[in-house]
Amino acid sequence: MWSGDDTALFPAPEGELLFTTDLMVEDVDFRTSYSNGFDVGWKLIAANASDIAAMGGRPWRAVASVAVRPETEVAFVDDLASGMAALCRKLDLGLVGGDFSSGREISASVAMIGIAGEGGPVLRNGARVGDALCVTGTLGGAAGGLLVLEEGIDADGSEDREALVAASQRPRPRVAEGRVLAGYARAMIDLSDGLAVDLGHLAEASGVGCEIDLDAMPLNRSLTWLCDRRLDTDPVALAVTGGEDFELLLSLDASDLSEARARVGELGTTLTQIGVVTGGPARIGDRDLDEWRAAGWQHLHNR
Amino acid sequence: MWSGDDTALFPAPEGELLFTTDLMVEDVDFRTSYSNGFDVGWKLIAANASDIAAMGGRPWRAVASVAVRPETEVAFVDDLASGMAALCRKLDLGLVGGDFSSGREISASVAMIGIAGEGGPVLRNGARVGDALCVTGTLGGAAGGLLVLEEGIDADGSEDREALVAASQRPRPRVAEGRVLAGYARAMIDLSDGLAVDLGHLAEASGVGCEIDLDAMPLNRSLTWLCDRRLDTDPVALAVTGGEDFELLLSLDASDLSEARARVGELGTTLTQIGVVTGGPARIGDRDLDEWRAAGWQHLHNR
Numbered sequence: 001m002w003s004g005d006d007t008a009l010f011p012a013p014e015g016e017l018l019f020t021t022d023l024m025v026e027d028v029d030f031r032t033s034y035s036n037g038f039d040v041g042w043k044l045i046a047a048n049a050s051d052i053a054a055m056g057g058r059p060w061r062a063v064a065s066v067a068v069r070p071e072t073e074v075a076f077v078d079d080l081a082s083g084m085a086a087l088c089r090k091l092d093l094g095l096v097g098g099d100f101s102s103g104r105e106i107s108a109s110v111a112m113i114g115i116a117g118e119g120g121p122v123l124r125n126g127a128r129v130g131d132a133l134c135v136t137g138t139l140g141g142a143a144g145g146l147l148v149l150e151e152g153i154d155a156d157g158s159e160d161r162e163a164l165v166a167a168s169q170r171p172r173p174r175v176a177e178g179r180v181l182a183g184y185a186r187a188m189i190d191l192s193d194g195l196a197v198d199l200g201h202l203a204e205a206s207g208v209g210c211e212i213d214l215d216a217m218p219l220n221r222s223l224t225w226l227c228d229r230r231l232d233t234d235p236v237a238l239a240v241t242g243g244e245d246f247e248l249l250l251s252l253d254a255s256d257l258s259e260a261r262a263r264v265g266e267l268g269t270t271l272t273q274i275g276v277v278t279g280g281p282a283r284i285g286d287r288d289l290d291e292w293r294a295a296g297w298q299h300l301h302n303r
Numbered sequence: 304m305w306s307g308d309d310t311a312l313f314p315a316p317e318g319e320l321l322f323t324t325d326l327m328v329e330d331v332d333f334r335t336s337y338s339n340g341f342d343v344g345w346k347l348i349a350a351n352a353s354d355i356a357a358m359g360g361r362p363w364r365a366v367a368s369v370a371v372r373p374e375t376e377v378a379f380v381d382d383l384a385s386g387m388a389a390l391c392r393k394l395d396l397g398l399v400g401g402d403f404s405s406g407r408e409i410s411a412s413v414a415m416i417g418i419a420g421e422g423g424p425v426l427r428n429g430a431r432v433g434d435a436l437c438v439t440g441t442l443g444g445a446a447g448g449l450l451v452l453e454e455g456i457d458a459d460g461s462e463d464r465e466a467l468v469a470a471s472q473r474p475r476p477r478v479a480e481g482r483v484l485a486g487y488a489r490a491m492i493d494l495s496d497g498l499a500v501d502l503g504h505l506a507e508a509s510g511v512g513c514e515i516d517l518d519a520m521p522l523n524r525s526l527t528w529l530c531d532r533r534l535d536t537d538p539v540a541l542a543v544t545g546g547e548d549f550e551l552l553l554s555l556d557a558s559d560l561s562e563a564r565a566r567v568g569e570l571g572t573t574l575t576q577i578g579v580v581t582g583g584p585a586r587i588g589d590r591d592l593d594e595w596r597a598a599g600w601q602h603l604h605n606r
Contacts, residue, residue, distance in 0.1 A: 005426050005508075006357040006492060007323035007417065012315045019399060020310035021414060023368035025406040054309040065326035065368070065412035096322060103328040104408050109368035111324060111414030114310065123308050189309060205308075 008096035010061065016121060018057045018114035022047040026106040034149045037076040039169040041083025043244075044110045047192060049091055050173035050246040052114030054190035055121040056182025059093040059175060062112040067103035080108065091175055117182045126186035127206035127251035131277040134257065136174050136181075136248045136269050139195060140235055141167030141220030143242020153229055160225035167220060171246040176267050178248055184260040185250040194243040196284060196292035202249060203282045203289070212275035214240075214285040240284055240292050251277050311399035313364065319424060321360045321417035325350040329409040337452045340379040342472040344386025346547075347413045350495060352394055353476035353549040355417030357493035358424040359485025362396040362478060365415040370406035383411065394478055420485045429489035430509035430554035434580040437560065439477050439484075439551045439572050442498060443538055444470030444523030446545020456532055463528035470523060474549040480572050481551055487563040488553040497546040499587060499595035505552060506585045506592070515578035517543075517588040543587055543595050554580050 022044060024030055030040050049059045064084060068077055088095045093112075127133075145168025147153070148161055155161040174190070181188065189202045195212075203210055214236050223235035252260060254276075261271040275284075282289035325347060327333055333343050352362045367387060371380055391398045396415075430436075448471025450456070451464055458464040477493070484491065492505045498515075506513055517539050526538035555563060557579075564574040578587075585592035 005424075005428075006354040007321040007360070009319055009321055009358070009419070009424050012318055012320045012418075015315055016312055017315045017416075018310040018312055019364055019366055019416065021366040021368045021400060021402050021412075023370060023402045023404045023412075025370045025404045025410075028370075028404050028406060051309040055312070057310070061322055063322055063324040063414050065324045065414075067326060067328045067331075067410055097324060099324050099326045099412070101326045101328045101331050101410075103331060103410060105406055107328075107370055107404075107406060107410050109324075109326075109402070109412045109414075111366050111368075111412075113320075113322065113416065115315075116312070121308075121310075121312050125308075 008063065013060065013115050016116035018052050018055050018116055018121065020048055020051040021109055021111040023107065023109040032106065035169060037079025038083035040108060041080040042087050042170055044108055045084050045087040046171045046173045046246060048110050048112035049093070049175055050190040050192060052112060053173050053175045053178030054188050054248060055114065056117045056178050056188065057114035057121060058179065059091050060113050060115050061094045061096050062088065062110050063097040064095065064108060064110045065099045066108045067101045068106050069104060070102055072106060117179055119182055122182045122185045122188040124187050124189050124202045124205035127202060127208050127277045128186060129208055129277050129279045130254065131186055131251035132254040132257050132273045133210055133212065133249065133251050133275040133277060134271050134273050135218065136177050136264065136271055138218045138220040139245050139247060140223050140239035140242050142171060142244040143238040144220060144223050144226045145169065147233065148226065156229070158225050160222035163222040164220070164226060168244065171244060173246050174248045174269070177264050177269050180263045180267065181248060181250055181260060184252045184256045186252055188248055188250040191245045191247045191249055192243055194241045195249065196240050196289055198249055200282065200289050200293055209278040209280040209282045210275055211278055212284040216272065216274045218270060218272040241295050311364070311366065316363065316418050319419035321355050321358050321419055321424065323351055323354040324412055324414040326410065326412040335409065338472060340382025341386035343411060344383040345390050345473055347411055348387050348390040349474045349476045349549060351413050351415035352478055353493040353495060355415060356476050356478045356481030357491050357551060358417065359420040359481050359491065360417035360424060361482065362394050362415055362417050364397045364399050365391065365413050366400040367398065367411060367413045368402045369411045370404040371409050372407060373405055375409060420482055422485055425485050425488045425491040427490050427492050427505045427508035430505060430511050430580045431489060432511055432580055432582045433557065434489055434554035435557040435560050435576045436513055436515065436552070436554050436578040436580060437574050437576050438521065439480050439567065439574055441521045441523040442548050442550060443526050443542035443545050445474060445547040446541040447523060447526050447529045448472065450536065451529065459532065461528050463525035466525040467523070467529060471547065474547060476549050477551045477572070479570050480567050483566045483570065484551060484553055484563060487555045487559045489555055491551055491553040494548045494550045494552055495546055497544045498552065499543050499592055501552055503585065503592050503596055505554070512581040512583040512585045513578055514581055515587040519575065519577045521573060521575040544598050
């Protein structure tokens with residue numbers, strides 16, 4: 001244990017605790033050919049913090065378990081720790097312990113405790129018919145960045161390549177936004193597996209359907225560059241099926257939308273209505289959600 | 304997440320929280336040739352709970368991250384979950400969430416939250432010169448069991464083989480004992496890396512030395528059978544250098560020893576004095592602790 005004793009130790013906070021874990025495995029969840037240790041450590045903290053943000057909570061303490069190959073360079077491990085520490089510092093989150101082993105591939109998992117907001121946690125199951133469905137930020141950037149990296153598409157003088165790669169490799173969990181939106185959201189989830197999959201979770205948990213307007217989808221602007229370079233790529237499909245954008249998807253009373261948008265705007269983040277909650281089937285554009293979901297986010301090994 | 308939302312969720316308890324994680328990787332920390340999924344799941348919960356026991360705490364909530372090979376049989380994963388659940392039930396501990404991925408080898412990590420006892424946590428750094436050094440239960444059984452499994456030593460009509468294998472594969476973390484001993488211990492640690500290594504941690508944290516009487520060492524009884532079968536095996540060396548016994552090592556005022564022994568005895572567990580805390584060097588028998596430590600517990604891949 002890094003804390004120097006058998007376990008880390010701290011006074012319990014008041015309120016409700018949140019507890020989550022995420023795992024990243026080499027060549028399944030990342031590749032060392034284009035992700036350095038810093039990227040992997042950062043993203044692992046981001047994925048956990050995003051789960052807590054989706055409950056409207058505040059990340060509080062984390063522990064990490066890391067296995068590396070015998071031949072893994074020490075610099076990779078140092079960078080992994082630095083990447084975790086850098087995002088932990090930004091989030092004012094204590095990385096308090098860990099365990100190491102070795103393996104035939106690099107794998108790392110983080111477990112994180114969060115503290116629910118004063119109004120209590122936001123679950124997935126509260127969406128009501130007539131609610132507005134909204135997302136923070138823009139979608140499709142992480143999937144676009146992964147495509148750029150996997151296919152080795154070069155920058156060709158554009159800054160868009162780096163913007164997409166950053167969306168994929170250094171995601172920013174919407175912690176501050178989640179805490180603000182907890183005051184408005186009836187249901188909330190983070191977009192880790194892609195809009196189609198995560199909207200499906202929210203709709204199923206709430207027992208509702210939805211209509212999503214594809215023209216309203218806030219696309220990452222740099223996708224235009226990518227789709228000019230790679231003409232068979234549909235930016236809307238990346239936004240609907242691409243995972244790891246780590247934006248928040250929420251349902252809220254339509255009358256709260258302008259206030260919620262203004263409050264999130266103070267954090268420099270957009271909030272865009274992409275559809276409505278219905279009592280009918282779950283639909284995205286003119287297709288059933290399940291059709292999109294079947295084409296959803298693939299791990300690297302399925303690509 | 305198994306809890307069905309982005310994170311698990313529960314009211315914060317009162318008092319101090321303990322937080323720890325342990326990782327087990329195939330062919331480093333276990334082999335599927337002789338450990339089934341149940342064994343691995345059980346031991347992973349045991350290792351975490353043992354860390355919390357060493358602080359005098361009560362295991363409370365856990366999350367698991369598991370990666371399996373594409374060809375891993377579903378039964379192994381089911382057994383892994385069953386093994387975790389079985390020990391969690393015994394310990395009255397909630398397994399509240401998890402994450403899955405795939406990999407080229409099986410790896411599993413558990414992170415666990417515990418609650419410190421009413422008298423506060425027991426650290427490693429409180430040992431004082433003149434204290435009695437004691438261990439719960441017996442030592443060397445887990446190392447003996449691993450030797451039996453790694454070398455394929457058969458039972459030859461004896462029940463000792465199964466006793467050693469059980470010590471290695473289904474360790475019982477000393478949670479109830481730790482909570483009782485927290486009322487007496489000035490310093491405590493669990494024996495996961497072997498007596499020499501873990502005693503070294505305790506002595507260094509406390510800034511003290513020690514004298515350990517090898518004749519006082521409570522050896523696992525079945526080691527006699529093993530050492531009759533394998534004449535070059537020294538049971539005392541297994542007890543001093545073998546890891547994963549998950550017994551507790553503690554220092555306490557010698558005047559408290561008989562009461563502490565009686566209280567732990569009510570739980571059916573022995574408490575044996577193996578030495579004393581000194582102001583001199585750390586010694587085990589007539590050797591320096593560092594000599595033993597250099598020969599200490601090896602992961603499978605070093606065997």
